[in-house]
């Protein structure tokens with residue numbers, strides 16, 4: 001038979017643990033909420049989710065190939081965020097979310113390329129001038145440098161006027177190690193460079209379909225382009241692609 005004293009002890013223990021679980025839960029939720037808010041603040045400041053890209057357009061692939069030219073003069077009108085979203089998707093967007101395959105082919109699906117956008121003042125409606133890095137997996141851009149770096153990039157590209165005049169410049173870099181661990185020298189000498197060609201052509205064709213103009217720029221001082229990007233570790237710049245509205 002349970003004595004009155006042991007009954008009260010059990011009741012007390014149950015009550016204490018019940019109250020402490022409520023208290024702990026409340027503190028835990030509050031702590032978690034403050035972390036979520038902090039994370040959201042960071043997102044607001046630096047990360048921009050891009051509009052969903054279209055997979056159906058008005059220009060056929062044949063027309064885009066037929067019309068593609070290297071365009072070096074642009075109207076000084078800003079791009080829209082939808083246009084920028086579409087270009088980045090064409091470059092490296094995920095087109096098969098199950099296998100995480102992307103718009104351009106990649107040897108062994110190792111994806112050694114990174115994509116940056118150098119946005120000049122009034123280059124994209126609603127976007128501050130700066131340098132943004134594209135995140136393929138979430139289709140978003142992260143601001144890594146604030147300010148207009150189009151003049152610095154123009155100097156790094158041997159003063160090619162179209163780099164300075166374009167609304168945005170896409171810069172494609174490579175992290176060779178992602179490919180060479182599997183393919184060795186063949187990865188460094190061939191595969192990574194073949195891949196940047198695929199990405200460049202996708203950007204060219206997407207620009208035609210949007211009524212925009214671009215040109216693949218390979219003549220630049222590597223170290224200077226690299227420092228414009230903020231010296232990203234293990235990355236080597238391969239292409240700069242100025243983009244603007246055709247005249």
Ligand SMILES: Cc1cc2nc3c(=O)[nH]c(=O)nc-3n(C[C@H](O)[C@H](O)[C@H](O)COP(=O)(O)O)c2cc1C
Nearest residue numbers: 068069070071072157160162215216217218219220
């Ligand atoms: C690897 C590569 C590097 C290039 N580098 C430059 C460059 O630095 N500056 C430039 O104005 N055009 C550059 N171009 C663009 C070529 O000049 C252009 O493709 C060529 O004149 C043919 O014209 P099209 O693209 O209109 O067919 C480059 C093209 C390639 C494929």
